[in-house]
Amino acid sequence: MATTSDTNVQVACYHCGEDCNTRNITLEEKVFCCEGCKLVFEILHQYDLCQYYDLNENPGVSQRITVRKDKFAFLDDEKIQQQLIQFRDDTQTHVSFYIPHIHCSSCLWLLENLHKLDKGVQRVTVNFSKKEALIIFSETQTSLRHVAEVLTAIGYEPYISLQDLQHKKPGVKRSLIYQLGVAGFCFGNIMLLSFPEYFTSSGHTDESMNRMFRYMNLVLALPVFFYSAQVFFKSAWSGLKHGFLNIDVPIVLAIVVTFIRSIVDVTQGQAGYFDSMSGIVFFMLIGRILQDKTYQGLSFDRDYTAYFPIAVSVIKEEKEIPTTLPDIKTGDTLLIHNNELVPADGIIVRGKALIDYSFVTGEATPVNKSVGEILYAGGRQLEGNIEILTIKEVAQSYLTSLWNRDELKNKEEKHVSFVHLLGRNFTWVVLVIAAISAGYWAMHDPSRIWPAVTAILIIACPCALLLASSFTNGHILRILSRHQLYLRNAQAIENLANTTHIVFDKTGTLTGKTGSEVMYFGNTLTPFQESMIASLALQSTHPLSKAIAGYCNIGTAMPVVDFIDYAGKGVCGWVQGNFIRLGNAEFTGAHRKEEVDGSIVYLSINEKLTGLFTIRNNYRSGIRPLLKQLQQYYPMSVLSGDNDQEAVNLRKLMGPNTTLLFEQKPADKLAYIISLQNQGKKVMMIGDGLNDAGALKQSDIGISLTEDSNNFTPASDGILEAKQLPVLLSFIKLCKANKRIILASFILSLVYNITGLFFAVQGILSPLVAAILMPASSISIVLMTFLLSEWQGKKLASSALSQMSDKNHISD
Structure with a gap:
């Protein structure tokens, strides 16, 4: 920090780095440009936060414009x-x-x-x-x-727009359009004014006129250099302040070298290369805007319907009407079943809520809510059914951000993509090549130094490669979402493609909830008892509970008190003064297991075993051909919480090499996934998200099936509409094709860079041509990846249609 008394020496503000007009504003021997910057420093110093200034030099924002009192x-x-x-x-x-x-x-x-x-x-x-x-x-x-x-x-005023609550930001990127317009205008006019230079040698032009045109070109080049090129200067400087060279550094060097060399040429009576310099900026800005547009298209701030292909029950005229989330309106009454996610902010109008907000807050302790209290989107109901009156439409942006929040991403990205490694080290490689080339031509032909160096700095840019990877991943994600497979992020594509072992849950995954054959054995049930049992079963989203509720004739649902769902065991609660349990033998107090076909759910009323339900779920339509296809490529396992009565049928479906495990509790499923991973296998787990949360989270790629119930789990890496399960193998093939497309774009980009460098190091490639080729390569890469991705998407669509056709011919 300058401390000399010479008033002609400018002193930079210790906080923001701007020039100080006076040195009278000081504190702790630090000089500040205004009282605002001094106040921020004083606050940070008071709370021992001055390490802020050690991380970066002059990191603050100028506080010369004061914020009015009571602004907020x-x-x-x-x-x-x-x-x-x-x-x-x-x-x-x-x-x-x-x-x-x-x-x-x-x-x-x-x-x-x-x-x-x-x-x-x-x-x-x-x-x-x-x-x-x-x-x-x-x-x-x-x-x-x-x-x-x-x-x-402290200099970080939040931007708050109450006219736009969907988290849209002000159009800061519009400045790129303005910069492009200025660069394009100046570039076109510089090219026009440079035209007479081509006739100078033939003597058809007036030298004085040429001199005037050269200085006019210099004037036109100034706004290009000092305004249009700012985006590259800021990016490069930001990287240098953080101690690394980003991919904009060689671009800035090319612009600066060309600009300075052109000024020298003009002062010596030569034409200069302002057309090349302005062309570099113009075409680079085109490439930058193309890149920004692409990344905006890949943003995960999309509509929530891209992630939650689920519905919720809306109560209308005392009837439950399944309604998709986009159709939920403020004022609708929603029926939230046990273990369902609350999709929108609302007020409880009926029932007692026990809400697990771990998805939102990270806290595992459930909270009790009663009638009249507000529930927020993202909570999960753990105690029976409740009804809420929506006070907001579905909180889509927050739910989406919750699913994609970093703390919830449970898979460690152990392998860094070669694309990012290349981008990180590319600038150093380019500078070394430029230095070697300059050294070589300095000894052989000094006139070729600057065209060689500038062309190298422009032509060798990994933008096309980085863009290809992001664009391909994003486009594949969109294709998958069109077919109702919604993956959490691009990493999930790679994990899906790398799968070596597939694990299925049975109930609710291989079997559907429709077409269930339910039978009851035991003491005769009265209509009143059936109604009580159905009222309890309706509190749960488990397929077996739904089957039992449908089996029991019910008029009006009875209120259920103190409902509890024990994962992997059963449900219980008080109905009309009777304590009812539905679940496995251990949970209900049964002393023996009946040898019956299908899943067994025991019933006890007031702690006395009353009977049992057997539920034989039909396998999902299209599941047989899928399992037959998968046998050819992957070893498979089935983890079921039911008894082994379905073992023979499953063995016929899945082949002799499939591992079948029955009576598996959630902890057993998790342990099995870990054992497979310890063997070096990449595991895909497919479940319904009810009792599979631990296994889904532990697996390399966890897919949660969903139908018309809101049982999505944040432990999964993707959500798949249940009817699309037969297309699973085609999804895997598309993800494998994604890797091949990226590799093809990498090869094309590499060929472009090597070819361009071959001519650039010889000094025979014009900087202007290099500036045109750089964005042209980006456009060609994007077009190639788009066309290949669409081709693969059409193959997926064709496969899906074929699967739908098979459903009509194969009886399940």
């Missing part, structure tokens, strides 16, 4: 809070703020230490690329307004 007073309004807050209970409140000033690692560090400035803040999670901060705080210690004011006080 509107956040005290309860109605406005309700629109912004994503989750709230007695212990924590969740809100996401868009913070435009996030720009470096110091920002991340400071925001994640926000709890030191405001004791009510519990945790801050920053998404650097989206400039978003998820803030979890306690309203007993702070307020939404105070959090916003603290952020503003």
Whole structure:
């Protein structure tokens, strides 16, 4: 920090780095440009957070423009809070703020230490690329307004738009369009004014006129260099401040070298290469906009229907009507069954809720809610059926972000893609090649140094390769979603393709809930008892419970008190003063197992064994040809919580080499997955998400089947509409094709780079031609990956139609 008394020497602000107009604003021997920057430093110093300045030099944002007092007073309004807050209970409140000033690692560090400035803040999670901060705080210690004011006080004012609550951001990228327009205008005019230079040698032009055109080109080149090229300068400088060379560094070097060389040429009476420099910027901006558009298309901030192919029961005229999530409106009454996810914010109007908010808060302890209290989307009901009146439409953006939140991603990405390794080291390779080439031509032909170096810096860029990988993965994800397989992220594509062993749950996965054959054996049941049993069974989403509820004739459902669902065992609760259990032998107190065909559910009333239900589920339509196909490629296993009465049928379906395990509890399923992985196998687990959460989470790729019930589990890596299960092998083949498409694009990009470098190092490739070829290669890569992906998608669609046709000819 400069401390000289010479007033002509500018001093940079210790906080933001801007020039100080006066040196009178000081603190702790630090000089600041304004009282605002000094205040931020004072706050950080007070709370021992000055490590903020050690991570990056001058990391702060200028505070010369002060924020008016009470700017965030509107956040005290309860109605406005309700629109912004994503989750709230007695212990924590969740809100996401868009913070435009996030720009470096110091920002991340400071925001994640926000709890030191405001004791009510519990945790801050920053998404650097989206400039978003998820803030979890306690309203007993702070307020939404105070959090916003603290952020503003340290230079990170949140952008809050109450006119747009769908988390859309201001169009900051529109500046790229303006920069492209300026570059295009100047580039076209520079090319036009350079045209007379081609006739100089023939003597058909006036030298004085040429001189004037050269200086006009210089003037036109200034806005290109100082405005249009800013995006590359900022990106390169940002990388250098963080101690690494990103892929914009060689682009910036090419622009700077060409610009400086052209100025020298003009002063010496030569034409210069302003057309090449402006062309580099123009075509590079085209490539950048294309890349940004592509990444926007791959964003996971899509509509929730892309992730939750599920429905919920809406109560209309005392009837349950299955309704897809997009059709849920404010004011609808939703029936939430036991173990179902609450899809929208609502008020409880009937029933007692025991809500597991671990999906939202990470806390495993369920909370009790009663009639009149608010439930938030993302909670799971654990105690029977409840009815809620929706006060918001489906909280799609928050549910989607919850599923994709980093803390919920349970698979470690142990292998770094070769694409990212290449992008990280590519710049060093390019600079070495440029240095070697410059050294060679310095000894042989100095006139070729600058065309060789500039062409190398432009032509050798991994943008096309990085774009190809992202675009291909994103397009494959969209194709899969069109066929109702919704994967969590691009990594899930690779995990699905690498599968070496497939594990199926039986009930609710291989077997469907339709067409069940239910029989009862035991003491004769009265209509009143049947109604009680059905009322209890209706509280559960398990296929066996649904089958029993359908078997028992029921008029009006009776209220169920103290309902409990024991995973892998059964359900119980009080109905009209009677304590009823439905479940396995151990759970109901049965002392022996009946030798009957199908799944067995025992019944006890008031702790006395009354009888048992046998349920024989028909296998899903299309499952037989699927299993026959899979036998040729993969070893398979079936994990069932039922008895082994279906062993013979399953053996016929799945072949002699399939492992069949029965009477498996959730812990047993998890242990089996671990044992397979210990053998080096890549395991795909397919279940219904009810008793399979542990196994789904542990497996390399966990797929949760869903039908018309909202039993999605966050433990899965993907959701598959149950009717699409017969197309599973085609999904796997498409994911394998994804790897081949990326490899093909890699080879094409490599050929382009090698060919371009071959000519560039010889100094015979014009910088302008190089600037045209770079975005052209990106476009060709995108077109190739799009066409190949679409071709594979059509093969998948053809396979799906074939499977549907097989269903009509093969009896299941």
